[in-house]
Ligand SMILES: Nc1ncnc2c1ncn2[C@@H]1O[C@H](COP(=O)(O)OP(=O)(O)OP(=O)(O)O)[C@@H](O)[C@H]1O
């Protein structure tokens with residue numbers, strides 16, 4: 001459904017800013033009906049990639065095929081199969097109601113609103129916007145606005161839906177609701193969805209497969225299941241009071257299998273993957289060298305957040 | 320074709336909804352514009368030069384003012400859409416329309432024409448009532464002339480909108496376009512031939528001949544009207560060309576949405 005080959009994007013230099021290589025030769029493909037998570041730390045090139053996939057940014061080189069259509073050279077026909085939510089709650093008209101937004105964007109994407117009336121009602125109910133169907137979007141909660149933006153992307157019937165951080169800024173419940181909806185929609189409608197996120201709960205709940213990018217390059221492309229397996233080892237989470245000294249921090253991070261989880265003025269958490277129990281003693285040794293007070297040592301669940309941090313830190317090629 | 324009509328219908332509906340829902344804002348801007356008109360009329364002696372439109376008459380002033388309003392509103396429909404929708408985050412959605420942005424903006428302009436027409440007619444009536452002058456409002460003759468004249472403002476809107484897409488900082492200077500439009504309405508394109516090549520100017524002269532001079536479309540000479548239309552189309556295409564060049568730059572630099 002989507003095929004990307006050697007995609008590259010360098011933003012040209014602007015006054016005072018050097019050129020930035022945001023995407024550095026990535027290739028991947030996505031099957032119909034797949035929900036792919038696109039992950040990576042800040043500035044990894046996720047948004048840039050998504051915007052190239054919806055024709056809003058021109059790549060320097062490389063190719064994008066949507067359902068076999070070359071997006072770079074035949075933008076409009078290819079776009080018939082792509083819709084996107086790029087800025088959470090901002091991709092809708094705030095002065096129109098949910099129903100009016102859905103009608104307007106359906107027409108914008110070449111659908112006849114009359115024929116879609118049933119669909120519009122369906123999505124309004126489905127996304128729990130029924131009660132608010134006639135309230136201006138600016139008066140809705142952020143979660144509702146974001147749901148509406150996703151509904152707007154779905155109303156166009158495009159086979160591919162791109163979502164850039166669909167749960168950003170939402171509370172736990174709203175985020176959960178969106179995750180549920182996305183999973184259901186992929187299952188029922190067979191749409192192909194790519195979503196970027198920093199929220200590992202979203203990944204673990206919804207994605208079958210993830211691509212992890214770092215500094216514009218793909219560092220892992222595998223099923224969530226395999227990646228978790230790959231890292232299925234004993235993991236300890238150690239929390240100390242206060243902060244690490246720079247030299248403690250440096251020597252810890254230099255060790256294989258150590259990542260920082262939380263750093264705040266009064267508490268620091270690190271997590272340690274143990275292939276060798278010796279490592280735990282070394283870590284504790286480093287912590288004690290500065291008389292850091294250890295608050296707790298817990299054995300961690302194997303979770304995707306850790307897998308992610310380790311892949312990004314090591315730049316290691318996952319399976 | 321049917322889809323293009325549906326697109327137009329969607330924009331008409333949206334314009335209408337927002338116009339009705341936010342009529343207090345519309346009323347507010349109408350009042351502001353009317354006050355500006357009173358100031359202009361009040362300072363008529365001082366701005367005699369400005370009123371080069373169709374002679375130094377109050378009639379010419381009313382026509383010039385109303386036409387300027389229409390041109391300004393049309394210009395803003397294009398340039399402000401490109402700017403404020405970039406700010407609000409909906410511009411990217413317009414770009415992803417399967418109609419192509421040219422058609423989308425076309426539909427937006429046509430839909431805007433009708434709401435602007437309401438505004439212009441109300442202010443025209445207010446201006447006529449205030450000044451007590453009478454004008455020849457021959458709709459059939461005026462419609463093609465107004466449309467031909469507005470092509471120039473759409474062109475300017477595309478050019479300025481495109482430039483602000485790339486050079487966001489230029490935004491505060493675009494206020495000056497308002498004054499540029501006054502100049503375009505006011506230059507004596509009826510007498511000075513080369514001025515007919517300026518955007519909107521010849522149309523403005525022809526409209527004055529109808530509204531003040533009482534001439535009809537046929538009396539103006541169909542060739543003259545056709546020439547005016549042709550010049551308008553050229554300006555529209557030039558403006559759209561500038562916009563397209565800017566759009567290309569913005570797509571390379573990833574600046575379509577961000578503000
Ligand atoms: N329009 C732009 N002009 C210049 N540089 C840009 C532009 N947009 C992004 N960048 C740079 O390109 C790199 C990749 O940015 P991008 O927004 O794609 O990252 P991201 O993975 O989406 O990050 P985040 O998680 O913070 O959203 C960053 O270094 C960023 O500063």
Ligand SMILES: [Mg+2]
Nearest residue numbers: 046047048164
């Ligand atoms: Mg991003």
